[in-house]
Each structure stands twice: as C-alpha cells, then as structure tokens.
Amino acid sequence: MTPEVITVIGGGSWATAIIRILSENDVRIRWWLRNRQDAEHIRKYHHNPRYLSGVTLHPKKVKPFTRLSEAVKGAGILVLAVPGAFISDVLSQLRPEDFAGKTIVSAIKGMVPGENLLVTDWLEKHYGVSQDQFCVIAGPCHAEEVALEKQSYLTIASSDRERATRFAGLMRCRFVNTHPLTDLYGVEYCAVMKNIVALACGICHGLGFGDNFQAVLVSNAMQEIKRFLDVIYPYYRDLMGSAYLGDLLVTSYSQFSRNRTFGSMIGKGYSVTSAQAEMNMVAEGYYAVKSIDEINRKYEVDMPITRAVYTILYEKASPATEIAQLKELLT
Ligand SMILES: NC(=O)C1=CN([C@@H]2O[C@H](COP(=O)(O)OP(=O)(O)OC[C@H]3O[C@@H](n4cnc5c(N)ncnc54)[C@H](OP(=O)(O)O)[C@@H]3O)[C@@H](O)[C@H]2O)C=CC1
Ligand SMILES: O=C(CO)COP(=O)(O)O
Numbered sequence: 001m002t003p004e005v006i007t008v009i010g011g012g013s014w015a016t017a018i019i020r021i022l023s024e025n026d027v028r029i030r031w032w033l034r035n036r037q038d039a040e041h042i043r044k045y046h047h048n049p050r051y052l053s054g055v056t057l058h059p060k061k062v063k064p065f066t067r068l069s070e071a072v073k074g075a076g077i078l079v080l081a082v083p084g085a086f087i088s089d090v091l092s093q094l095r096p097e098d099f100a101g102k103t104i105v106s107a108i109k110g111m112v113p114g115e116n117l118l119v120t121d122w123l124e125k126h127y128g129v130s131q132d133q134f135c136v137i138a139g140p141c142h143a144e145e146v147a148l149e150k151q152s153y154l155t156i157a158s159s160d161r162e163r164a165t166r167f168a169g170l171m172r173c174r175f176v177n178t179h180p181l182t183d184l185y186g187v188e189y190c191a192v193m194k195n196i197v198a199l200a201c202g203i204c205h206g207l208g209f210g211d212n213f214q215a216v217l218v219s220n221a222m223q224e225i226k227r228f229l230d231v232i233y234p235y236y237r238d239l240m241g242s243a244y245l246g247d248l249l250v251t252s253y254s255q256f257s258r259n260r261t262f263g264s265m266i267g268k269g270y271s272v273t274s275a276q277a278e279m280n281m282v283a284e285g286y287y288a289v290k291s292i293d294e295i296n297r298k299y300e301v302d303m304p305i306t307r308a309v310y311t312i313l314y315e316k317a318s319p320a321t322e323i324a325q326l327k328e329l330l331t
Pocket of ligand 2: 109139140141142195198247250251256257258259260282283284
C-alpha cells in the first residue's frame with residue numbers, strides 16, 4: 001500500500017505533537033509552517049526549534065514547507081492546527097479547489113472570531129467544504145504529554161463514521177488510543193467551551209480559591225455546557241465521555257493548560273495584554289469567550305461562568321468582584 005499523504009498546517013505545539021503521532025504510522029507528512037527559519041531548522045536538525053523542541057521528527061516522513069499552495073499538493077488529508085484566530089489569514093493563500101475531495105481535519109479548539117463560527121462552519125461558508133468531509137480531533141490531550149509519549153486518548157469526530165474510523169486509525173499508535181464519534185458539532189463546541197472554563201479555573205486559582213471551589217466550578221460548568229449544547233445543537237450524546245468531560249477536566253486541572261495559566265495570571269492581577277505578552281503560546285479561550293457570549297445573546301441560555309469570564313476579560317471588571325458574584329450562583 002502507498003503511504004497516506006497528509007498536509008499539516010501550523011507550526012505550534014499541537015501541530016508538532018500531531019506530526020509525532022502520525023509519523024508512527026505509514027504516512028508522508030507535508031508540514032506547512034509560516035516561519036522560514038523554523039522550516040530550515042527542521043530540514044537540517046529534525047526538531048521544531050520553538051515548540052516541543054525535544055521531539056525528534058522522522059527525517060524521511062516529515063517534509064517542511066513555507067509555501068502553503070505547494071504544501072497541500074498531492075495530499076488526501078489536510079490537518080488544520082493553527083489557532084482559530086489566525087485561520088482566515090493563513091488559509092487566504094488557498095482556493096476552494098485545494099479542499100475538493102480531501103478529508104479536512106480540524107485540530108483547532110477555538111472559533112473564528114468576528115464571524116463567531118466554528119472552524120468547520122467557517123470552512124463550509126468560505127471554501128465550500130461539505131460537512132461529511134470533516135473530521136475533528138478531540139479529547140483530553142496536551143501536546144507536552146504526547147512529546148513525553150505518555151498514554152493518551154483522542155476522539156475523532158465526523159458525521160461520516162467511516163471517515164472518522166479511517167483517520168482514527170492513522171492517529172493510533174503505541175501511546176495514543178483513538179475512537180470515532182459522530183457528534184461533530186457537539187464535540188467542536190465542547191472543545192471551545194472547556195477553554196472558557198479553564199480560564200475561569202485559572203482566575204479562581206489566581207485569586208486564591210482552592211480545590212473545593214474548583215470542583216464546584218467545574219461541575220457547574222459541565223451543566224452550563226450541557227444547557228448550551230442542548231439548545232444550539234441537540235443530539236444524543238454522552239457528555240460523560242472523554243471528548244467532553246475528559247477534555248474539560250484535563251484543561252481545567254493540568255499544569256500544561258495555557259487557558260488555565262492565562263486565567264491564573266488574570267486572577268493575580270495581570271492585564272490581558274501583559275498576560276498575553278508573558279505567554280509564548282495561545283490561549284484560545286480568550287477569543288472563544290467573546291464568540292460564545294455573543295452567540296448566546298440570541299439564545300439566552302443561562303451561562304453565568306461564561307458571562308463572568310467575558311466581563312473580566314472584555315469589560316475589565318475586577319476578577320474578585322465578578323467571582324464573588326458568581327459564587328452566589330453556583331450550587
Ligand atoms: N497544545 C495543545 O496541547 C493542544 C492544542 N490544541 C489546539 O491546537 C490549536 C493550535 O494550538 P497550538 O499548536 O497549541 O498553539 P501554540 O500556542 O503552540 O502555537 C501558536 C501557533 O500560532 C501561530 N501564530 C501566532 N500568531 C500568528 C499569526 N498572527 N498568524 C498566524 N499564525 C500565528 C504560531 O506561529 P509561529 O510558529 O510563527 O510562532 C504558532 O504556530 C489551538 O486551537 C489549540 O486549542 C488542541 C489540543 C491540544
Ligand atoms: O485542549 C487541550 C488539551 O486537551 C489544550 O488546552 P490548552 O490550550 O488550555 O493548553
């Protein structure tokens with residue numbers, strides 16, 4: 001059998017981890033990064049110099065590119081792994097024909113700000129990608145633990161179960177277990193919303209709250225996510241599964257979570273700009289909370305945690321005052 005040709009778009013930690021996983025299998029990876037020096041470094045030394053630099057990349061299976069139109073040539077699968085806020089900029093070099101007939105995999109746990117669309121909805125709108133072409137990579141999995149080859153689980157969601165099963169096969173390896181699921185939009189929304197909750201957990205941690213309070217916050221958050229999903233995309237789903245509850249837990253509690261770290265800085269008194277400057281990675285929840293809050297103005301679902309995070313980050317409300325008010329609403 002000829003190896004599967006896969007283009008991975010994005011040069012950050014998750015793109016690097018996905019490439020590490022995929023290259024355990026029979027694939028050829030065309031890797032697009034925006035930074036020319038990074039691509040050159042990878043070609044010479046087989047390491048990404050700025051993200052997960054300890055990971056060795058397979059010299060024969062992984063080929064870096066800086067021209068996106070060239071990177072997508074000949075691939076049957078495109079994996080998108082840039083933060084949602086930059087996707088429209090990055091993909092502006094491509095045309096609808098570049099997506100035709102391919103499996104389009106979103107590894108992005110964020111929305112497209114401004115348009116307030118899930119990445120899959122945005123690709124359908126702007127590039128005519130049909131719903132059954134999509135897969136979404138979900139589940140509790142930090143790139144840093146993939147780099148350490150710690151046992152992880154991923155869920156591959158697609159409305160086309162066969163497509164999900166095929167891609168799940170390519171993402172399965174010694175240290176990663178995978179399973180398919182058909183709740184494409186539910187999984188995508190949940191992945192976006194758990195980042196908002198992790199921000200809230202971080203803010204509370206920064207303010208000095210402990211584990212007792214965080215457990216209440218997270219369990220209330222799961223109910224908030226359920227209320228929202230039941231309205232925006234009703235579907236038979238088991239929210240106790242690892243693609244939903246599992247991802248909420250790892251992001252809320254892990255030392256590796258960028259969203260939690262960002263929130264913690266806000267709770268300790270950093271401004272949004274100084275917290276962003278301090279982190280060299282992207283906290284998707286910052287963009288997501290604005291999108292979800294704006295979407296919810298139409299649906300008016302009861303979402304006190306999302307509202308509190310939005311008010312703190314976008315209306316410069318005092319974290320202590322907002323969380324004091326939120327405290328009274330949790331059960
Ligand atoms: N890290 C993780 O464990 C996981 C991440 N994800 C998701 O993967 C997606 C990608 O995140 P991740 O790889 O972690 O991000 P990182 O924070 O590790 O990297 C950020 C990436 O965004 C790029 N970037 C920064 N600014 C711009 C810009 N203005 N225009 C274009 N690109 C820009 C950076 O480019 P440059 O290379 O030039 O610095 C870099 O490639 C996110 O949606 C995240 O939620 C999902 C699961 C796990
Ligand atoms: O989605 C993730 C883990 O499953 C990554 O979360 P952070 O972006 O907060 O690090």
